[in-house]
Structure formats: structure tokens, C-alpha cells
Amino acid sequence: MVSEQLVDLSRLQFAATAMYHFLFVPLTLGMVWLLVIMESAYVMTGNVIYKDMTRFWGKLFGINFALGVTTGITLEFQFGTNWAYYSHYVGDIFGAPLAIEGLMAFFLESTMIGLFFFGWDRLSRRQHLLVTLLMAIGTNLSALWILIANGWMQNPVGAEFSFVTMRMELTDFWAVVFNPDAQAKFVHTVSAGYVTGAMFVLSISSWYLLRGRDMEFAKRSFRIAAAFGFASVCSVIVLGDESGYTVGEAQQTKLAAMEAMWETEPAPAGFNVIAIPNETEMRNDYALHIPYVMGLIGTRSLDKELPGLKDILxxxxxxxxxxxxxxxxxxxxxxxxxxxxxxxxxxxxxxxxxxxxxxxxxxxxxxxxxxxxxxxxxxxTLPRVTPLFWTFRIMVALGFAMLALFGLALWYSIKGDFAQRPWLLKWSLWFLPMPWIASEMGWFVAEYGRQPWTIYGVLPTHLSVSTLSVESLYGSLAGFVTFYTVLLIVEMYLMVKFARQGPGSLGTGRYDHEASHATPASPAHA
Amino acid sequence: MFDYETLKVIWWLLVGVLLIGFAIMDGHDMGVGTLLPFAGRNDEERRVIINTVGPHWDGNQVWFITGGGAIFAAWPLVYATAFSGFYWAMLAVLWALFFRPVGFDYRSKIHNATWRSTWDWGLFIGGAVPPLIFGVAFGNLLQGVPFYFENTLVSHYTGSFWQLLNPFALLCGVVSTAMITMHGAIYLAHRTEGDIQRRARTAALLFGLVMLLGFTAAGIWIAAADFGYAITSVVDTAAQPDPLAKTVVRQPGAWLANYAAAPATLVVPALAYAGALLALLAVLRGRTLIAFVASSVAISGVIGTAGVSMFPFVMPSSTVPGASLTVWDAVSSQRTLGIMFWATLIFMPVIVLYTSWAYKVMAGKVTRAWLRENEHSAY
Incomplete structure (x- = not known):
């Protein structure tokens, strides 16, 4: 039999590498659209400051993207290296979206990103904008196919077990593609990415404004980020909420666990704002309970019941x-x-x-x-309640705090005096890490809440691993930790260096803190 | 549309196409990476070299990622058994690849000689290690890999990492590395001028010769040594895949049986020779574009030779030969193979189209003058 330790180490390695990868993905997802918006403004108005904005934020985007690519390959490898039985057991269904992601999305994204950086002088303005747009479309389609694959792990539709081949086999491809779970996940995840991109631009722009430098550049960036961020944060909260969690049993279990709902309540169920779950006795030692709310959020109705953990058990x-x-x-x-x-x-x-x-x-x-x-x-079959309950609440609380921030940022952007409000700028600056924390919490809820399964109801995590030695796992885990720590330090160093230098790093001669080695300002290609 | 048997053969061909596509496209970037510290003698030369692949390496790397995804989707049991069995070899490839995105993107962002030279060697590792290991992996596939299955198809690898590095496998690693380096050198010669071009042409000739000699030696070795596998039971090629339903024996000379049975298949190894010789000739004449096409043909021939020699085997088992994975019994369901076939048929031409456009936009020599003009956007 498979040793517990091997399973735990394999899980730890996957969780660590997946969550690390997701430090870079949301920023990419959001920044591409901000680049499209900025460059569209350039093409429409001809004002070169928008080109500089596209190029400067694009530079930071590129530093982030490099690590996204680096760490993404790990995940594709890892299904085979560490989850061999999983790969065999569900490859017939799970492999297809991954391969299609490559063919339809990742090729497009990666080819266009080369032209985005190198094609400024070789493409017409419209052609370059098209390249940026295709890069954004590729990036988002990539997220779509990955989340279709992930959604199937939560809600395995359109497939059936075959005892001859000893695996799950595809019966309905379109059911897998239009899996409601996958679609809800897609909207929620990409919107969260858009919020991350917006927060990044908002925070760094606020820093310039607080220091009184590159004012025109920072103000325009701030406004775009505020508008885009507000729309995105609304989307995260309204479209990607728990409505997705009523589909399928896995999600019902997860919902009951993250809400600490031990008993099935008559509809519409109440909502525990805070609670101290007691796992052994299967009840809450303390709960601040608001009637009706959970039923309304979860089912969008007054009469549908949500099962509690005891009944699920x-x-x-x-x-x-x-x-x-x-x-x-x-x-x-x-x-x-x-x-x-x-x-x-x-x-x-x-x-x-x-x-x-x-x-x-x-x-x-x-x-x-x-x-x-x-x-x-x-x-x-019941995931542990306490970690899910609290991580979910941290994510939601951060979501609402960001809603307030982007709401105010947009309001003062419209009024036009945000640059004179240091409290708003400081709030924006200090909130920089929040979308990342919220995103990681979100992944934790989704994937930890799926336990003890890799594929809900189909394949237990325990059986999914490769038959490797525990020593191999310690070795590879140590390798990943070492590589990833060094890479993160290098990335952060460059990110901070260029963010501090600001648009002056473009060497155009139009900004503060010009690159010291800048050649005399080349004539703008405007 | 197609029956199951046909789809199984189509997917053997498509995996071959994807691997060859990977070797041609990502391969020339890797070859350039391998040559970087040697063909570029100072920082400016090295930046010229890096920028010949700068706009394209990222798109080209997706051949690798898509190839992996396609094997996962079409041959899940091969993906599972090979990746977990070759655990440390796969991690070595993965960790070597880590150096590429960050090497390309971060290297020239800081003006510090140590920083830059560190990433130059990183790009060297990212260029040289993957082709070496893939060659070694093919060498082990040809000899048979020590694995078996439980009745529930849980796979167990019974060998060690070090035994992968046996003499024949290392020879295959040399062939693969030489082939990719030759290919990268030809690309580099095509996109540069002066000293760098001269060095690249010399490297192309050198590695081309090594590849030809190594390929020949491997062929003789296969003919003389005792490895090779043959199916001894009747195989229902259209059946639901079950890798435990056949019997296989280890049979010296079996890897040459396909050429005897269908002499037309000899055209595949012939392409490897013809392509490589033409490439060398074209390099001598300074016709770098023709050389690039010819070396692409050579790559197709070399990879194709490994495939044709082993057909229908994909991953023979040396521990329990009956558990060997073949194109008939390591594949996905008919429905998945069909869907993936159409997805590939639709998207592959589109990919080729926009990749060609990207190369057309960036065409021309990368020079020092170009580098100075693009100081703030170039790598």
C-alpha cells in the first residue's frame, strides 16, 4: 500500500508549486487587458504618453510573465511525474483540455508576447495593438481551458468508468467544456486576476503621486486602474460567488464546510458570520448567525435546501x-x-x-x-472545516475591502482630485499584496476543500500518486524550494528596481529618473 | 469519422509531428543557447546572439508544452509511466528549462558582468541539458525500460536514475545534442554576420559531423546488440486498450524488422543522412536558409528513425516485456483521439500561420547597430 508520507509529500509539493505559480498568473491575466486599454488610448488619441504607459507597465508585466512561464511548466510535468495513477486514470478526459490549451491559447499568447516587446518599430500602430489584443485573448483562453480541466476535478461530468481500460473515459466532451462549475470558476478567477492587475497599477501609481514624481503619467495610470479595478471587483463578487457552489455534490460539501454548516437547515438557511467549529463533535462551539442569508446567496431562492455536513456524512x-x-x-x-x-x-x-x-x-x-x-x-469525505471556514472569510473580507477602495478611487478619479488625497493614495499603496492573498486563499478553499479526492467521488487522492520513494520526494521538494526561493528574490529585486525607476527606465527623455545609460532621446515614433 | 485502429496510427504520426515540431522550433533556440557562451566572446556579441531568438523562444517553447499535453491526452499511460519512471531525468529537464525564461528576460536588465555571465551559463544549461536528456531517454526506450504494472495498472519503475546513463543511451544523447546544436548554429549563422556568423558556421559543420557519426554508430549498435522487442500474440488493433493483454519477447534485431518488412520505410533514415549532408554542404556555400530547411529534414529523419524502428512499440518494458506500451494499447478512447485529432487539424495550421508572420516581421540580421537602436526594448 501507498505510504501516508508519500501522499502527504506529493500533496505538499503540488500545493506549493501550484500556489507559487499562481503568484504570477493573476497579474498576467489582469495586466494584459490594462495594456490593451492603454494602447487603445494611444492608437485613438495619438498621445505618446499612452504608448509610454503601455511600454512601462509592459516591462513590469514581462518580468512577471517570465516567472509565470517558468513555473507553469512545472505543473504540466507534475501530473506525470508525481501523479502517475491520476494521469492514467483520468488522462482520457483531463489531458484533452490541457492539450487544447496549448494549441488554442498558449501558442497565441506566447508568440504574440514576443512581437509585443520586439515589434514596436516593425509594426504599424494598429498592427501592434492587434498583437496586444491577441496576447490578451490567448492569455484568457488559456485560463479558460485550465479551469475547464480543474472544474472537471470538482464536478466530473461527461465521463464513465471502464473496467477493461481501468480508467475514466470521455462520454460527452461538451458536457466537460460547459461544466457549470468550470464556467463559474473561469469568471471568478479571471476577474480576480483583473483586480490584481488593477491593484498593481493603482498602488505603484499612488506611490509616484505620493512622491510627487511623474505626475501626469501616474495620474492617467491611476484613473485607468481605478475604473478597470472597480468593474472587475464587482464582477468577482457578483458573478463568481457561491452560486457556483451549488452544482454537484463536491461543491455542496465544500460549501457546507466553508460555512461550518453541520446541520441541514430549513430553507432559506442562515449564515455564520464567524464561528468556532468543533470538528470532533461536529458542531460550532460559537457562532454569530444571521438567518436567511446563506440560502439566498447559495441558492438564489427562498425554498431550496442546502445540505449540512451531518446529512452529507x-x-x-x-x-x-x-x-x-x-x-x-x-x-x-x-x-x-x-x-x-x-x-x-x-x-x-x-x-x-x-x-x-x-x-x-x-x-x-x-x-x-x-x-x-x-x-x-x-x-x-468531509474536509476539515476550520481552515476552510477561515480562509474563505479572509478572502471575502479582502474582496469587500477592495470593493470599497476601488469604489472610492473611481469616485475621486471622476471628481479629479484623487492626487490631493494622501489617505487614498496610502490605502492604495498598502493594499498592494491583498489581491494575491485573496487569490491564494481562493485556491486553498477550492482545492483543499476537494479533499480527500483528486477527482471528486471518483478517485481518492491517496491512490493518485506515483509509486516513488519518499527520499525522491524530499529531494525534489528541496530542489523546488531552492529554485523558487532564488527566483522569487531575483524577480522581486527586478520588479522593485524598475518600479522605483518608473517610466524613466524607458529612456525616452520625457520622465523623471531617466535611465543613466540612456542614449539621447530617440525621436518618438508617435 | 475514422475507425479506432486508424486513429491510433494517426496519433502515432501526430505525436511524431509534435516531437519533430518541438525539435525544429524549440530546438534551434536551445542550440543557440548552447552556443551562446562560446560563439559570443563579449557582452555585445552575446546580446546579439540572444536577440536572434529573443522574440521567438517563448512561442517556440509551446511546442514542448503542447507536445507534453498531447501525449497526456492521447497516450495517458505513456505520459504517466514515462514521466514518473524517469523522475529525476524529467526534473533535470524541468529545472534546466527554468533558466530560459528568466535568463532571456532578466539577463540584460542589469549592468553587471557577473550577473550577465551567470545567466549566459544558465541559458547554456537550458539549451544543452534538455536535448541531452531527451536523447538519453530515447536510448533507454530503444533498450526497454524497467517497469511493470499491477493488475489495476498502477505502474512501478524498478530501475535507478544512474542506470539510465548507460553507454548506448549516452550515445543517443550525443546524437540528439549534436543535432540540436547543429540546427541552432545554422539558425544563428542565418541571423547574424561577421565573427559570430563565422563561428556559428564552424560549429554547424562540427556538430553536423558528430551527429552523422553518432547516428551511424547507433544504427550499427542496434544491428549488433541484443535489444529489440516483438509481439508474439495476436493483437486486436481496434480493441479497447489493455496493455496487459499481449505477450512480448525480447528479440535481438527486432528493431530492424520493420525495414525488412516494408523497405519503403528506409526512406526515413535516408532523410536523416540526406538532410544532414545537404545542410553541411549549404553551410559551406553560405546558403544558411537552405541549410536550415535541410537540417530540419535531418531532424525529422533522426526522430522518425527511432519511431519507425520501434513501431508499434512506444515504451517497451525490460522487466515484464508483456507490459510494454504500444500504439495499440497505451492510447486514449476513440472519442478523445477523434476530438484531439480535429483540434490539432484546426489549430496547427493557424499556429504555423501566425508563427511564420512573427518570423517575417522580425526577419533580417541582428547586428550591433540594431542592438544600440533598441537599447531599451532588446534583451
């Missing part, structure tokens, strides 16, 4: 019992594929196969299963 225990039957029948069929009776019987129970597989964590054969182990496996 009862339901899942029954599925574990059926699942044991499914695993036994699968063994029979693997030994004798022609057994027609077993085939009929297996088809009836195979929907619960994954629940039976949960017991493989504890026993090699289903004959060794005891009622106590069944209880244990059923309890395993």
Missing part, C-alpha cells in the same frame, strides 16, 4: 457501503472480463466505485473491511 456512508460492492465486482471483472452477471451488477454500483476506493487507504482487500473502517472512510 450519512449519505456518503451509504455510498461507501455500495462502493465496497463495486470494488469487489471490479476485482471479479478484472480476473474474468466475460462474466456477464458481474458486469450487470457492476454497472449498477459503479457510480460509487470511488467511495469504495477510499478504503484502499486502510486495507488491501475489501474482505478486511470492518464497520469502524466504513465509518472512518465516510468521515474522510
Amino acid at each position: 450519512v449519505r456518503n456512508r451509504e455510498r461507501v457501503v455500495t462502493g465496497i460492492e463495486a470494488v469487489k465486482l471490479l476485482d471479479t471483472l478484472r480476473a474474468d472480463p466475460e462474466n456477464a452477471d458481474a458486469r450487470v451488477a457492476f454497472d449498477k454500483v459503479k457510480a460509487d466505485l470511488g467511495f469504495g476506493l477510499l478504503l484502499k487507504k486502510y486495507v488491501a482487500s475489501m474482505d478486511e473491511v470492518t464497520p469502524a473502517l466504513i465509518d472512518r472512510a465516510a468521515r474522510d
